Amino acid sequence: MTDLNDIGRRAKAASMELGALSAVIRNSALKHIADALVENAGAILAANAKDLENAAAAGMSPSLMDRLRLTEARISGISDGIRQVMGLEDPLGEIASMKTRPNGLRIGAKRVPLGVIGIIYEARPNVTPDASVLCLKSGNAVILRGGKEAINSNIALVKTMQDALSNLSLNPDMIQLIEDTSRETAREMMRLNRYIDVLIPRGGAGLIRTVVETASVPVIETGTGNCHVYVDKSADLNMAVDILYNAKCSRPSVCNAAESLLVHRDVAEAFLPLAKKRLDEKNVEIRGCGRTRELIPDVVPATEEDYFTEYGDYILSVKVVDSLDEAIGHINHYNTKHSEAIVTSDYFSAQKFLDLVDAAAVYVNASTRFTDGYEFGFGAEIGISTQKLHARGPMGLRELTTVKYVVYGDGQIRE
Amino acid sequence: MTDLNDIGRRAKAASMELGALSAVIRNSALKHIADALVENAGAILAANAKDLENAAAAGMSPSLMDRLRLTEARISGISDGIRQVMGLEDPLGEIASMKTRPNGLRIGAKRVPLGVIGIIYEARPNVTPDASVLCLKSGNAVILRGGKEAINSNIALVKTMQDALSNLSLNPDMIQLIEDTSRETAREMMRLNRYIDVLIPRGGAGLIRTVVETASVPVIETGTGNCHVYVDKSADLNMAVDILYNAKCSRPSVCNAAESLLVHRDVAEAFLPLAKKRLDEKNVEIRGCGRTRELIPDVVPATEEDYFTEYGDYILSVKVVDSLDEAIGHINHYNTKHSEAIVTSDYFSAQKFLDLVDAAAVYVNASTRFTDGYEFGFGAEIGISTQKLHARGPMGLRELTTVKYVVYGDGQIRE
Numbered sequence: 001m002t003d004l005n006d007i008g009r010r011a012k013a014a015s016m017e018l019g020a021l022s023a024v025i026r027n028s029a030l031k032h033i034a035d036a037l038v039e040n041a042g043a044i045l046a047a048n049a050k051d052l053e054n055a056a057a058a059g060m061s062p063s064l065m066d067r068l069r070l071t072e073a074r075i076s077g078i079s080d081g082i083r084q085v086m087g088l089e090d091p092l093g094e095i096a097s098m099k100t101r102p103n104g105l106r107i108g109a110k111r112v113p114l115g116v117i118g119i120i121y122e123a124r125p126n127v128t129p130d131a132s133v134l135c136l137k138s139g140n141a142v143i144l145r146g147g148k149e150a151i152n153s154n155i156a157l158v159k160t161m162q163d164a165l166s167n168l169s170l171n172p173d174m175i176q177l178i179e180d181t182s183r184e185t186a187r188e189m190m191r192l193n194r195y196i197d198v199l200i201p202r203g204g205a206g207l208i209r210t211v212v213e214t215a216s217v218p219v220i221e222t223g224t225g226n227c228h229v230y231v232d233k234s235a236d237l238n239m240a241v242d243i244l245y246n247a248k249c250s251r252p253s254v255c256n257a258a259e260s261l262l263v264h265r266d267v268a269e270a271f272l273p274l275a276k277k278r279l280d281e282k283n284v285e286i287r288g289c290g291r292t293r294e295l296i297p298d299v300v301p302a303t304e305e306d307y308f309t310e311y312g313d314y315i316l317s318v319k320v321v322d323s324l325d326e327a328i329g330h331i332n333h334y335n336t337k338h339s340e341a342i343v344t345s346d347y348f349s350a351q352k353f354l355d356l357v358d359a360a361a362v363y364v365n366a367s368t369r370f371t372d373g374y375e376f377g378f379g380a381e382i383g384i385s386t387q388k389l390h391a392r393g394p395m396g397l398r399e400l401t402t403v404k405y406v407v408y409g410d411g412q413i414r415e
Numbered sequence: 416m417t418d419l420n421d422i423g424r425r426a427k428a429a430s431m432e433l434g435a436l437s438a439v440i441r442n443s444a445l446k447h448i449a450d451a452l453v454e455n456a457g458a459i460l461a462a463n464a465k466d467l468e469n470a471a472a473a474g475m476s477p478s479l480m481d482r483l484r485l486t487e488a489r490i491s492g493i494s495d496g497i498r499q500v501m502g503l504e505d506p507l508g509e510i511a512s513m514k515t516r517p518n519g520l521r522i523g524a525k526r527v528p529l530g531v532i533g534i535i536y537e538a539r540p541n542v543t544p545d546a547s548v549l550c551l552k553s554g555n556a557v558i559l560r561g562g563k564e565a566i567n568s569n570i571a572l573v574k575t576m577q578d579a580l581s582n583l584s585l586n587p588d589m590i591q592l593i594e595d596t597s598r599e600t601a602r603e604m605m606r607l608n609r610y611i612d613v614l615i616p617r618g619g620a621g622l623i624r625t626v627v628e629t630a631s632v633p634v635i636e637t638g639t640g641n642c643h644v645y646v647d648k649s650a651d652l653n654m655a656v657d658i659l660y661n662a663k664c665s666r667p668s669v670c671n672a673a674e675s676l677l678v679h680r681d682v683a684e685a686f687l688p689l690a691k692k693r694l695d696e697k698n699v700e701i702r703g704c705g706r707t708r709e710l711i712p713d714v715v716p717a718t719e720e721d722y723f724t725e726y727g728d729y730i731l732s733v734k735v736v737d738s739l740d741e742a743i744g745h746i747n748h749y750n751t752k753h754s755e756a757i758v759t760s761d762y763f764s765a766q767k768f769l770d771l772v773d774a775a776a777v778y779v780n781a782s783t784r785f786t787d788g789y790e791f792g793f794g795a796e797i798g799i800s801t802q803k804l805h806a807r808g809p810m811g812l813r814e815l816t817t818v819k820y821v822v823y824g825d826g827q828i829r830e
Contacts, residue, residue: 411781
């Protein structure tokens with residue numbers, strides 16, 4: 001059985017070394033990793049081929065196979081991504097302000113790494129280098145636990161990164177992989193509070209739920225997105241069609257895609273046929289309320305369950321609402337606190353929607369698809385938080401840090 | 416059995432109303448609560464008398480009885496504290512900066528309430544109003560679960576606060592108490608993810624551990640403090656004695672009190688007798704390493720367990736170390752990441768200690784006792800976080816908030 005305490009202890013020790021490295025050294029580590037991945041592509045692709053072979057034998061679906069697959073071009077893309085992360089501003093060390101208290105103590109909050117970050121993910125081997133370099137850049141050691149389907153790829157990727165660290169005389173324990181992909185070991189990892197400071201699950205709703213329910217290590221919940229587009233009575237209907245189509249169809253499998261459309265009753269008769277015509281381009285299946293079914297053809301009746309569902313596919317639930325308030329109430333009841341959009345020309349409707357909808361990102365007259373670390377200008381993304389603690393929405397390098405209060409005194413004691 | 420889902424649903428609804436209230440209204444609610452507590456002191460004290468009677472019958476210790484006791488003066492003090500919270504800056508609504516992306520989207524992070532906060536605590540009834548008003552001021556609904564020893568007091572306090580809200584035509588569900596103090600109900604509360612956004616336990620190490628291990632709701636771990644004072648070889652020894660005495664003896668039961676002394680070997684012979692003499696004023700029991708026992712009398716041998724222990728009492732573990740590095744290594748191994756101090760005259764030692772010690776607050780030449788929301792200038796404190804996620808160290812009003820990205824567009828769709 002894997003000794004997680006040993007992995008944890010080594011990660012903690014490595015995190016102490018890593019936290020003390022300058023940005024120059026951390027960036028140098030990233031550069032060596034980026035180079036090593038390309039140089040070692042042969043071995044990585046050979047390992048990936050084994051995973052693909054096993055997956056094919058196990059009857060994995062083509063879309064999952066595609067996520068599992070690495071190619072020369074994909075490795076080169078990962079390597080380019082690492083060079084971009086090198087160029088991002090160092091998130092560490094800043095003391096945004098230092099204040100002097102009446103007793104002369106000078107107190108500042110210094111930005112420091114979280115320490116040891118655990119990443120639990122599924123069968124996408126690209127997460128292995130992507131997450132590792134974001135942790136490294138932000139001064140954190142990382143313990144990776146990927147899906148068993150990608151284990152050979154992950155072993156090859158991690159070995160490549162560890163060798164690159166060793167070649168720089170850095171501690172290779174800064175990046176560690178749990179090679180035992182049993183559920184018991186994953187469960188143990190989720191409760192390794194002594195060594196892991198934060199756990200970030202990346203994957204489907206089932207994985208996220210398991211981690212949230214099992215972990216005693218603090219978790220950042222990521223990913224699930226039951227996102228809505230609400231078309232207000234004052235909406236520019238052509239703009240609304242464009243936004244809806246983009247939010248639903250530009251990449252239906254991702255978490256910031258729209259799953260549900262709400263339409264004000266005053267414009268439903270005009271808007272729904274326009275929307276239907278556009279969505280037909282991608283054969284989007286519509287599941288709607290009674291009023292929707294009166295206004296457009298080929299609508300499956302929507303169940304309560306539909307309104308809670310993140311389809312991740314060319315399916316859209318639709319409801320006609322009587323008011324903006326009903327739309328806001330519906331969204332706050334059914335959503336996953338990810339991304340929500342209103343299309344409106346009315347100032348007060350826009351402000352009310354922004355104020356009252358509870359989500360990580362709330363949009364006026366734009367597609368929900370923009371909720372993303374790159375689109376938000378963070379330059380990188382480790383995931384999208386749908387919880388409220390620590391980080392909300394796209395998480396960049398800064399969200400992989402915390403603060404430490406540094407206090408300069410000259411003998412102060414408390415009364 | 417208590418219907419926690421009902422309590423949760425009502426709290427979530429109340430939090431939506433509360434989040435939309437202006438600071439003027441929230442402060443008015445605080446004022447009415449402050450007034451009502453004083454006006455209703457008779458009923459509150461009568462309820463508290465019942466708790467005290469039950470506690471005495473159950474053989475509660477005098478120090479715990481003292482924590483449970485309310486008096487006219489204490490209620491008046493709570494009321495004064497609420498008026499101070501009224502005067503604090505509103506933490507809500509600020510968008511620190513709004514940036515325009517190349518595509519014209521304007522994106523800002525607006526500070527908003529967390530939503531519904533759960534507080535789990537023990538037999539201190541003062542936590543009931545203290546925590547409630549901090550939640551209210553920061554726009555959060557609160558669900559309280561106090562210890563069974565204080566249940567009559569808590570019912571009277573919460574009824575008083577709810578009546579004050581009702582008198583202002585505000586939803587009394589903004590503050591709710593779980594009257595069923597069974598462990599099963601507490602456990603259910605800790606897993607009420609659908610309605611509770613954040614759980615903050617306040618109490619002893621056992622309670623905190625239970626909550627961390629049981630909860631699936633995100634937790635902010637507070638409280639435990641195994642704090643060290645390290646006396647460097649370059650220390651001003653008189654300053655070191657003052658700081659040590661203050662850190663250990665000014666209030667030994669609190670989490671920012673020192674539990675352990677580390678002394679550099681070069682000054683151990685000079686420092687330890689001075690320290691011993693001063694600590695004898697309070698009859699502090701010393702548990703030390705072999706070298707400590709050679710240098711001062713009446714020292715119990717320290718065990719490995721001692722170095723891990725938060726005594727909360729007039730007991731101090733002591734170890735003579737060979738170097739600053741050994742001190743830092745010892746602290747990072749045994750501490751609870753709360754507060755750590757070095758006494759030194761050496762610039763490089765000070766910087767190294769600040770950089771490498773892993774704790775919420777790291778001090779140079781000052782007592783660990785300053786780790787406190789009031790001393791840090793936050794004006795209030797809901798607890799002291801010893802985890803790294805979301806908040807670290809003293810938590811004021813700002814730490815009871817999160818952000819929501821608000822995005823203003825004019826029809827943007829993603830490529």
